[in-house]
Amino acid sequence: MHQVQKNHGSAGVDHMPVTKLSELMSIDKESLTKEVLSGNYLPQPILGVKISKGDGKYRLLGIPTVTDRMLQQAVLQVINARFEFEFSQHSFGFRPKKSLHQAVLKAQGYINEGYQYIVDIDLKTFFDEVDHRHLLQLLYRKIKCRETLRLIRKWLRAPIQINGKLVKRRKGVPQGSPLSPLLSNIMLDELDRELERQGVRFVRYGDDFSVYTKTNATARKIGNATYKFLKKKLKLTINREKSGIRRPVNFTILGFGFVPTYVKGEKGKYLQ
Numbered sequence: 001m002h003q004v005q006k007n008h009g010s011a012g013v014d015h016m017p018v019t020k021l022s023e024l025m026s027i028d029k030e031s032l033t034k035e036v037l038s039g040n041y042l043p044q045p046i047l048g049v050k051i052s053k054g055d056g057k058y059r060l061l062g063i064p065t066v067t068d069r070m071l072q073q074a075v076l077q078v079i080n081a082r083f084e085f086e087f088s089q090h091s092f093g094f095r096p097k098k099s100l101h102q103a104v105l106k107a108q109g110y111i112n113e114g115y116q117y118i119v120d121i122d123l124k125t126f127f128d129e130v131d132h133r134h135l136l137q138l139l140y141r142k143i144k145c146r147e148t149l150r151l152i153r154k155w156l157r158a159p160i161q162i163n164g165k166l167v168k169r170r171k172g173v174p175q176g177s178p179l180s181p182l183l184s185n186i187m188l189d190e191l192d193r194e195l196e197r198q199g200v201r202f203v204r205y206g207d208d209f210s211v212y213t214k215t216n217a218t219a220r221k222i223g224n225a226t227y228k229f230l231k232k233k234l235k236l237t238i239n240r241e242k243s244g245i246r247r248p249v250n251f252t253i254l255g256f257g258f259v260p261t262y263v264k265g266e267k268g269k270y271l272q
Contacts, residue, residue, distance in 0.1 A: 012065030062174025088192035093206035094181030115212035122242035126207035
């Protein structure tokens with residue numbers, strides 16, 4: 001509860017603000033607990049909010065009610081440790097003691113080591129495309145509590161309210177919920193494992209990832225293999241228009257680009 005209050009955030013479909021959470025828990029804590037433990041708790045719909053991306057397109061955020069955010073935060077605190085210690089060292093997004101800047105520095109390090117053919121892959125609307133069945137199977141490997149899994153499934157299937165109309169959801173993880181970052185890392189950890197199995201150098205921050213190679217031929221081979229893995233194994237689609245093989249001067253990662261140092265004796269070195 002305190003973490004939800006600390007994060008502030010907007011109200012959901014019930015219009016209840018975060019400031020009312022303490023009052024709610026002082027009145028309904030016991031009945032809410034019974035509903036959750038008995039499996040009778042039913043999440044409320046998610047409030048869909050369109051955020052402009054500035055190019056005529058938008059990102060759809062899904063805002064759960066304050067009560068659902070509190071329950072998700074509680075579940076997150078319990079299950080996060082079961083997955084965190086097994087996540088890849090090349091995964092930097094939404095993790096303790098990991099940061100965006102660390103991801104950028106790792107990419108710069110690969111480039112300056114000579115891995116300058118970069119497979120830059122953009123996942124098409126990743127958060128909207130996550131396959132629920134596959135995600136739940138991954139969760140079941142670590143979580144054996146039936147009540148917890150049932151609760152997560154209900155959150156995944158909760159309808160989203162867009163412009164006053166309820167829309168069913170059979171795939172996707174709504175951006176805006178406390179559980180979404182962890183669920184996205186659990187899903188894409190499968191990709192991390194595949195890339196590590198191939199022995200390649202890569203950086204991933206959430207659904208933003210890139211692979212670093214020394215030749216164009218290797219980059220093409222890895223790019224094609226990654227495309228097939230994402231499509232067949234994870235049922236995710238690559239945005240071909242935004243993906244491709246880059247060189248350092250025309251590559252950006254998480255908003256950062258690279259420029260040659262132009263220092264004598266440092267040929268092939270790049271700065272942010």
